[in-house]
Amino acid sequence: MNIVAELTVKALHAHAGTAWPHYHEALITACRKAPPPFGTRSYGEIYRDAAMNPWWMALIQMNIAEIRTRVHHLLQRPMLLAHCAPERRRRLARVLDALLLDETRHIAYTAALIEEFACSGEAELVKRLMQERLSDFNAITNEDLGRNVFESV
Numbered sequence: 657m658n659i660v661a662e663l664t665v666k667a668l669h670a671h672a673g674t675a676w677p678h679y680h681e682a683l684i685t686a687c688r689k690a691p692p693p694f695g696t697r698s699y700g701e702i703y704r705d706a707a708m709n710p711w712w713m714a715l716i717q718m719n720i721a722e723i724r725t726r727v728h729h730l731l732q733r734p735m736l737l738a739h740c741a742p743e744r745r746r747r748l749a750r751v752l753d754a755l756l757l758d759e760t761r762h763i764a765y766t767a768a769l770i771e772e773f774a775c776s777g778e779a780e781l782v783k784r785l786m787q788e789r790l791s792d793f794n795a796i797t798n799e800d801l802g803r804n805v806f807e808s809v
C-alpha cells in the first residue's frame with residue numbers, strides 16, 4: 657500500500673475502526689494509481705532538510721497551508737449547499753460552520769506562536785520569512801493551476 661494511504665488509513669482507524677470501506681478503497685486505489693509526490697523518499701528528504709530551520713516550515717508553512725485550506729472551505733461552501741437536498745441544508749451548514757471554525761483554529765495555533773517569536777525581537781525575520789514562504793507557496797499553487805489539478809473527471 658502506498659505510504660500516504662497507509663498513514664491515513666491507520667490514523668483514521670482510531671476514529672472509525674474498519675468503517676468507511678468505500679472511502680478506504682478509493683483512497684488506496686487513488687494513491688496506487690497517482691502516488692502523491694509528498695509520499696516519496698526524495699520529497700521527505702528535501703522537506704526534512706528545509707524543516708531543519710523550524711521557522712521555515714514548522715510554523716509559517718503550516719500557517720499558510722491552513723489559510724489556503726480555509727479559503728477552499730469558503731469557496732466550496734455555496735456549491736456544497738446548492739447541491740445539497742433542501743431538507744438537509746441546515747445540517748450541512750452546521751457541519752460546514754464547524755469545519756470552518758476548525759480551520760480558523762488551525763491558523764490561530766501557528767499564528768500565536770509566530771507572534772510570540774516576532775515579539776522576542778524577530779519581527780523583521782517573521783515578516784521576511786512570511787513573504788518568502790508565501791511566494792514559494794504561490795509558485796507551487798500556480799504550478800498546480802497550470803496542470804489543471806482541479807479539473808473534474
Ligand SMILES: [Fe+2]
Pocket residue numbers: 722725758759762
Ligand atoms: Fe486545517
